[in-house]
Amino acid sequence: MLAVTADDHRSAAPAVPDGPVAVLANPTAGRGRHRGLLPRLLDRLGSAGRPVRLLEARSAEEAEAVCHEAVTEGIGALVSVGGDGTVHRALQAVAGTTVPFGPVPAGTGNDFALDTGFPADPLAAADVIAAALLEGRTSPVDLGRMTGADGTVRWYGAVLAAGFDAIVNERANRMRWPRGPRRYDLAILVELARLRPRRYTLRLDGVSHELDAVLVAVGNGACYGGRMRICPAADLTDGLLDVVVGGRFDRRTLLRVKPRIYAGTHVEHPLVRSFRARTVELSAEGITTYADGERALDLPVTITAVPGAVHLLR
Template identity: 35%
Template sequence: MSDVRSFTFLVNPASGGGAAPEAVVPVARVLREAGASVDVTYSPGPRATDTLVQAAVERGDVVVSVGGDGMLSHLAGAVSRGGGTLGVLPAGRGNDFARMLGLPSEPEAIAEHLLRAPVREVDLLAWTPPGASSRLVAGSVYSGIDARAAAMVDRMRWTPQKLQYPLAAVRAIATYQPGRFRVAVDGRVGEYAAALVVVAGSAYYGKGMKVAPGAVVDDGLLDVVVVEAASRTALVRSFPKIYDGSHVDLPQVTVLRGARVELNADGRTPLPVGGDGEPLGVLPGLAAEPAVVEVRPGALRVIG
């Protein structure tokens, strides 16, 4: 019996401005030349994708996410629930979870990694709004100006990819109003007038911003980064520090760590929340039941 891995590639054709389908071809060719079985399917939507994941896992295939962080996050949840193994071909605008795993970006290196690299277990985040079912997230859950910036990026069509997140962040800062957040980490409650709150299992988001530099994907803990309200000018000046993680040394930044985080927030308008580049709704108000983010230690087997 061959010990070569078999693969089911699930492709988000919209990722990377439509570049994802082209990214598959050279990687699949190298894998097939190495004797691997490779099936390529374009994502037909969340429900159908879950069925495809289940079938691939039952065949013993590695499910390969071809797209960005949103596609990866959705597949990570489905693969985790099915007890399968995830591979990653980064082909989106952010690719932050792939960056955290230290994955290669060149086709031959990606193929070699998928064929030879060991499987590891990493944590996932479970996001649960009040009265709703949980959704698994791979990298981080966030609210405030970052969620507004992510929504702006999602609407950008003609802006060069390298400029999308920085431009959206500056626009979001220019129009932001601080919210009042209640953050409970393993039962320890704090209230903050904040520009943003991030609950992270991975260090990176927003295409390379090292928002939670202490985060580790397999330590069974969440890093909570709170950036308290400052002037728009101060936020713009401090923004570049997020790329190397040095923003956590600023006096207005608080870093907490734990396994369960409860979130409420009030603002002039409902405060949006996102996860891995995808909108997750709005945070419940201070008088409501909290939304909960919990770590699921070792929930995902990934080639990494």
Template identity: 40%
Template sequence: MTAPEPGRRAAGRVALVVNPSAGKGRAQEVLPEIAGRIRDAGHTLDIWLSRDFGEARELIHKAANSAADVVAVMGGDGILHLGVNEAARAQLSGPSAPTLGLIPAGTGNDLCRGLDIGEDPLKALDVILAGHERQIDLARVGEAFIGTIVATGFDALVNRRANDMNWPKGSARYPLALMAVLRTFQPLQYQLTIDGVRRDLDAMLVAVGNTRSYGGGIRICPDADPSDGLLEVTIIHPVGRPTLLRLMPSLYTGKFVSDPCVELLRVRDITIDGPGLVGFGDGEMIGAAPLTVSQVPAALRVCLPPIPTR
């Protein structure tokens, strides 16, 4: 067999863990074509279907500690969050652990969006089959790795409200949840320790980003780069409801950062504390304050598109 190019993998074994209900059944629908393309590319394929979050965690743990060359995870941001954590832990334990492949099939797909993989599952599979891999940074809170954003304020309350909504499905929940929380929201008290320096302030939110977006494309940390060894922190200082409503459309483009109420920081670690604050990471509850978010450089080896040459 001809040796692969540097940064590329040869054909091997792929362990594919799927949440078949993700994206209103989108994952189940596209699975036959995904499986066929992997086999047609010469890979040996094992498919593991999860029925719930707990089973998904168990299957991904087994796959990440198996003899596979790639553990590919297909579904929404919840199961991709599990993939990030189990693959990172396995890789930190040994260099022969599988590379992580990400196939978006949910409604938010913020991790794949932030890694420039995109939202199309078949195009994401092409990234895996192309064989390019790179190390990326991760945020860490306690024992949990975070690929996207740690939310701790207004955004965390919106996340919680959206998670509790039975209707509508998908990312359409977030604007509705936002409007519901906005009716009664008041600025929150924060005690921050930023790279060792204490700072007390009131704010609407403090978001800490490894990648750019959450909530189905809200670019809350628009310049976050998961390969620069730093976290991007976005602080929205106290404003009235009319200002927040005015800023809403520009949250999806990142242009809101030009407003005077927005402050951006680049940090290595930040501790967030304050009365009643809770944190969400990758859309999952990670606990109550105080929360220390640290950047872990080159923590995860993942299949990614090649860096464009200039």
């Protein structure tokens, strides 16, 4: 594995390393609707003429660990089959290295794969990845790197949520009943009843802002939650983070504005403010962030846009 420095990110894409293609597959992604496709996906990836190695993991933590191990052992590429959560685990291993990555969208939310130009159809995405492998072609895109108060570093590809959506996710993850999507729906109802603006401190490239807000998102990409365009102007290749803040919404206003996020028109609301920065320092009391839909770090965190931090097989 070769490390990539910040100065190297905008230079010519590195050659695709020799070695097998490691595949991280989540059979439960998208509620299992693509489970039967996996053998065909592996065949399509194998058409590039390289050995294909399926990584075995029984948990998200194991998935991340086996990806790190595969990169350390010298794989030629890493491919994820699943949604944004599977992408998130894989990115922790390939970010900042020359090991290229290909996301096959097979989850409920496939925001990173679709925002970076991969086909929505899993088989078509596998064909794109195989062709890139065969031709030795990669394309660099940015990632967000977050650093916690204790020095913990995590990477993300799409959006970091640090407001109402993160609070709902945290509530849903603590609940043991009901199971399935209804648990998330119940968590929304509970948190709507408790809705209140929180006081946030934002430092954007060193400039401080004190804000009362209900929604806070730091986007490397535009979408989260299954094509909700929370940061509609975000560009995965501009070396910047887009910060969208929804201010002192009451319940009625939040419920009116929330559907507009799918089209990205919520940013036109007078209570919504948008910013852009290379480095975002974000703090508030009692908030656990969610990145790519996955539980991430407690606030405060520092988020930095890292240009070309991952090389995509496309």
